[in-house]
Amino acid sequence: xxxxxxxLIKNPIAVMTGLRGAGAxxxxxxxxxxxxxxxxxxxxxxxxxxxxxxxxxxxVVYPGGVNSHHHLFQNLLKAVPEGMNQDLxxxxxxxxxxxxxxxTPQLVRTAARLGMAELLLSGATACADHHYLYFGxxxxxxxxxxxxxxxxxxxxxxxxxxxxxxxANAHPGFSKTALAPETLDAMIGDIxxxxxxxxxxxxxxxxxVVVAPTTPTFSLPPTLLxxxxxxxxxxxxRLHTHLSETQxxxxxxxxxxxxxxVEFVAEHDWLGPDVWFAHMVHxxxxxxxxxxxxxxxVSHCPVSNARLGSGIAPIPQMAAAGVPIxxxxxxxxxxxxxxxxxxxxxxxxxxxxxGGAAATxxxxxxxxxxxxxARVLGLDDVGTLEVGKAADLVLYELDHPRFFGFHDPALxxxxxxxxxxxxxxxxxxxxxxxxxxxxGLDLEQLHRDAAEGVRQLMGRT
Ligand SMILES: [Zn+2]
Numbered sequence: 001x002x003x004x005x006x007x008l009i010k011n012p013i014a015v016m017t018g019l020r021g022a023g024a025x026x027x028x029x030x031x032x033x034x035x036x037x038x039x040x041x042x043x044x045x046x047x048x049x050x051x052x053x054x055x056x057x058x059x060v061v062y063p064g065g066v067n068s069h070h071h072l073f074q075n076l077l078k079a080v081p082e083g084m085n086q087d088l089x090x091x092x093x094x095x096x097x098x099x100x101x102x103x104t105p106q107l108v109r110t111a112a113r114l115g116m117a118e119l120l121l122s123g124a125t126a127c128a129d130h131h132y133l134y135f136g137x138x139x140x141x142x143x144x145x146x147x148x149x150x151x152x153x154x155x156x157x158x159x160x161x162x163x164x165x166x167x168a169n170a171h172p173g174f175s176k177t178a179l180a181p182e183t184l185d186a187m188i189g190d191i192x193x194x195x196x197x198x199x200x201x202x203x204x205x206x207x208x209v210v211v212a213p214t215t216p217t218f219s220l221p222p223t224l225l226x227x228x229x230x231x232x233x234x235x236x237x238r239l240h241t242h243l244s245e246t247q248x249x250x251x252x253x254x255x256x257x258x259x260x261x262v263e264f265v266a267e268h269d270w271l272g273p274d275v276w277f278a279h280m281v282h283x284x285x286x287x288x289x290x291x292x293x294x295x296x297x298v299s300h301c302p303v304s305n306a307r308l309g310s311g312i313a314p315i316p317q318m319a320a321a322g323v324p325i326x327x328x329x330x331x332x333x334x335x336x337x338x339x340x341x342x343x344x345x346x347x348x349x350x351x352x353x354x355g356g357a358a359a360t361x362x363x364x365x366x367x368x369x370x371x372x373x374a375r376v377l378g379l380d381d382v383g384t385l386e387v388g389k390a391a392d393l394v395l396y397e398l399d400h401p402r403f404f405g406f407h408d409p410a411l412x413x414x415x416x417x418x419x420x421x422x423x424x425x426x427x428x429x430x431x432x433x434x435x436x437x438x439x440g441l442d443l444e445q446l447h448r449d450a451a452e453g454v455r456q457l458m459g460r461t
Contacts, residue, residue, distance in 0.1 A: 066373025
């Protein structure tokens with residue numbers, strides 16, 4: 001992996017900090033980076049002899065995006081015809097489930113390279129991947145493969161270690177293949193192995209392991225849900241899962257447990273500042289209060305929710321109540337794009353369409369996409385551009401007719417739709433994108449590998 005460099009980012013058009021309110025904008029300041037940290041932010045900083053100067057005079061600087069929910073393996077399942085016009089349940093049954101047994105570690109590597117390349121080139125510097133390709137007696141190497149590729153790209157990476165523990169007959173995914181779910185012991189055993197090998201607990205960790213059964217309502221019996229939470233907390237690991245993505249979750253919980261989904265997970269110790277849930281589209285005000293009171297976070301995935309017709313999560317209401325909000329691109333089998341700035345743009349727009357022009361501020365969306373993600377991951381030194389914080393930042397180049405004419409160019413990457421070009425991206429003081437390219441990435445080879453992967457995954461229903 002590359003070493004951190006001494007860097008001076010000179011003369012940016014504007015700097016957004018990822019903070020909310022008055023601190024959201026730092027103005028036209030230079031940023032000095034040493035040993036992976038931001039050490040100075042001020043106008044007209046003089047270059048030092050031992051530092052590399054990056055001319056940012058045609059750029060705006062943003063905090064690195066923290067993508068808080070993804071399924072990287074799905075990068076080889078974009079626009080699968082059988083699932084294009086299906087809702088979540090139909091899409092699950094026709095796109096990922098019939099192919100779960102086909103994902104070798106090699107295919108996962110190719111998919112992860114595609115996904116991480118797109119994330120880095122669209123403004124993300126950190127990714128939490130909800131990875132659930134774990135089966136009884138199957139390989140656990142795909143999780144290791146994801147850490148390898150994150151290392152190759154220099155991304156901050158959290159493996160949210162998923163999987164199911166329900167009986168094979170009861171879980172809809174497994175009925176499509178010859179696969180069986182894991183035992184609790186096997187899952188916890190692998191989580192302990194992953195923790196020992198990869199997990200860093202520091203507030204600027206590059207690698208994290210998170211305990212993340214695929215769906216608490218469908219993927220495991222409730223008693224094991226509580227046991228998993230206890231095991232995670234005993235290991236000092238955070239908790240993540242899907243919740244309330246569709247009305248289906250609510251109906252299932254009500255009919256089976258006579259509880260709303262958030263009440264159900266509360267009964268099984270799955271609320272708290274160490275927990276975040278993806279989606280939360282269908283929630284009642286009483287559930288929002290529970291999330292806020294317990295500091296439980298949310299990963300908002302607006303494009304996937306729109307693509308699958310799941311609905312629009314009441315994010316402005318949750319944010320107003322004090323629920324920690326972050327942004328996830330979700331798997332691109334239900335998105336077709338893993339673009340971080342694309343997701344921010346949709347988040348900015350969709351709540352206005354639903355709730356009026358004051359529903360979302362661009363500054364708040366930037367905050368959710370950076371500091372919000374760092375908060376749910378517990379990366380306290382990441383997510384904002386401030387002196388002393390980790391140097392994770394992105395330079396968007398506005399040297400394109402689409403960005404000419406802006407009175408407030410600072411907001412161009414979030415408001416202009418089509419993802420703004422990332423010219424440079426820095427993670428922990430290391431340049432991971434330079435002049436719009438990922439150093440060392442062989443795009444021709446990746447293209448060939450992707451085509452071969454698609455060929456292997458085609459036509460399974
Ligand atoms: Zn998901």
